[in-house]
Amino acid sequence: MPKLSSDTLWEQAAAEVRHRESGAGQEAGEEAGEEAGGETLSERSVFLMGSKSGGKTSILLRCLDRDEPSKPTLALEYTFGRRARGHSTPKDIAHLWELGGGTSLSDLVQIPITPANIRSFSVILVLDLSKPNSLWGTMEKLLQAAQAQLDKVYSQAQQAEKTKAGAKHQPSVHPATRVLPKDYPDRELISPFPVPLLIIGSKYDIFQEFDSDKRKVVSKTLRFVAHYYAASLIFTSIKLESLMSKTKSFFSHLAFGVDRGKTVCCDSTKPLVIPEGSDSFSQIGSPPAADVDITSLHAKNPKDLWKKVYERVFPQESTGEQRELKDPAKDPQYSVPQIDAMRAQKDQELDQYKRNAAKSWKGLELET
Template identity: 45%
Template structure:
């Protein structure tokens, strides 16, 4: 039971220490501890999915920077509760450098990523996906490179685990470069395209999927590859032949230069939905000015610092002006003026 004054980190630490507790049968019960990073389109519904997964009846607030929360679940009665750490990066693609904070060498074996893409903004969708996944892949690959030197067995285990999602007899085995850690891509706001909302059923399905990543619940066995309905495709249960070529004429496909099927799909997609420039997707709003992050003591010190900086700038400008006048005076004395 949390004690008065306990911080979030105190509670999480106490839960981890319960690894030494015994189960009902007298045997040691290990507490699972997993981490999930949510990222994707700005205002795409990431917070809503997290709250539904944790069964919290709260009104979601916009996530501007990087937020953390956690959830606990018991696999059986009186057993220690497993812990799931939930991280969420806000701002769409404007905060790529924050990806390296939650994903570390210490938790890479139990980490998963959930990418949420707003289907109602197709002109931003592909670039958002590409930039976030590439930044995450680069960071994870750096961690794996370090592990290969310090703990090659673990590095090999992680790589093999992801490779196993695709059976060797899969028709696309040689074409696919698996993402280095578990990845789920969710297309949000699907109900916008239908006159009857199916968002509740889809949220329940998303919740079950997140619970699998976070708490090890059984994975859903349902599969839906019918593009006229909400898609639900577990890893390795689809193929390029089933997806087929992009919807464009054969003559146009022949003119497009692409090395892989994914590149071809990207060219056709962006021809239909011209992408916004990367700079347009950057969030220029200063999170420090947002009222939901207001903290009196911090804000007062920040205001004082800004005032000192402003005064220093004024003093610096005054010194520069005085120096300018001295230099100008010297140059004037050295000039030969026309007596007329």
Template identity: 30%
Template structure:
């Protein structure tokens, strides 16, 4: 039995059969919960409706004419993941890739104790999924909620920016800070998505490595000397970071399985979704892919 992401992929693949890789881009976004992924993507895709919570995986796309005289259009396929990060790898394997591929890891800068876990889990899932496959996604690390982070103590900001820059350099990733509440940063992030979706790729008019301001660092433009730390592996960066910022304590004990939150505008749809959820839970033949889906919902 196919999982919901696999069914979605089949539908999208059918629609994509009329396009080619030369005129396509694929963007996948994952990361911290409630950091503003949907808000940023809605801004990029010029959607007017208010974003709602992304439970597991959502697909959208944008089109742009190649030139004024041509009816040919380039298309950017956008995937947003909102499920549990420990099953992110299983979702990545179901996403069809068309053209240049960008994986964006969005980190909540306001929750400093969770930053390392988000970076390590998401980047690790991308590397594990695509190493040796011939698919080479370009990584972009986005630090969200900068409006909160900028008011933190300077020493904390310096530690976090050192970690973010180190991870970006070690993984050959782009790095950009963002806030939905600061128009300049909204425009910068929207322009970045436009460039990766329809332009020549990640582009920054102004580079910034000063921790007192929002970071903007294209891959290949930073150095260990500039960061002020010795050349480091991910394990070395992790040890240095966790020695200064202790991770959030894990919650232990019994975990009660919860149904998905009500997200539909009509109550009847919520009732149907709840019934289907219970049906999947009670199936005698419990498919592993369904288990992954329900795990991501919880």
């Protein structure tokens, strides 16, 4: 990444544009956090998505140590975080995107996922544990949308690399392939998500009051999903400081490359804390299907089997949420008095025009 001599956001943006135009964008693939003489600036991108009203904004604000009230996310919002490594070194920057609306705006994933940032990109999926009947559908649709865009961007980047290096050039890594250590548990049986993935189960304070059998189904299912995608998994609540502290360490690991600690908890009677590579299919066991005949489910693969068992216990509600009908222009949180007054005036003029036009048409009909 280019060296930035100022903390001013506009100068950072200008430097980034010059960097991309110089053709160095492809070289930005060096792992974020790599230093040259302790002076190189690290920039990473983190994309948050998940359950509607699942607490994404609140979790993000807490992870950034921002003491401000959370507001409903309007479509797709951007912010950034900075972290200094030392007194004399530049601050690392995390570009943070948050998708609102649950699954209804999943097509917006194409905005934050681009060839320019793909090699320093990670995803956080926030799932509302208090609403298990929409959990699988939300998870499935959002991960599919993100993975499709990641595959597309990887292909574009590789095509550009081929063109640049010549027709005989062969890419070293196939699109959407994340290289895992050779000793990664169940390495041959899983399907790693293309970029680092963190799954956060939110509202644990409500979830912990659920029946123990239902908690076990949700916990084991999310353990399976997280391990299948080579993702990290943590349960949290903004009302429980000890859990938020662990969540912040996982977030900082993705955003700034900070060590996330070595805490591991796979006990379904407690909040789960499972870094990627710390679980295995043998430890997770089979789907908790005491009242379900697994042989009758006709599953195509292990993931499909877990889905069918989970949906037997928690019949899924439709996640095809309608887009918000509420007009953002009338939302008090986006109020701008001068613009609102002009908008009201134009609305009145439009209504008057419609009434006059209706009278004119009625007059023409009578004459006819």
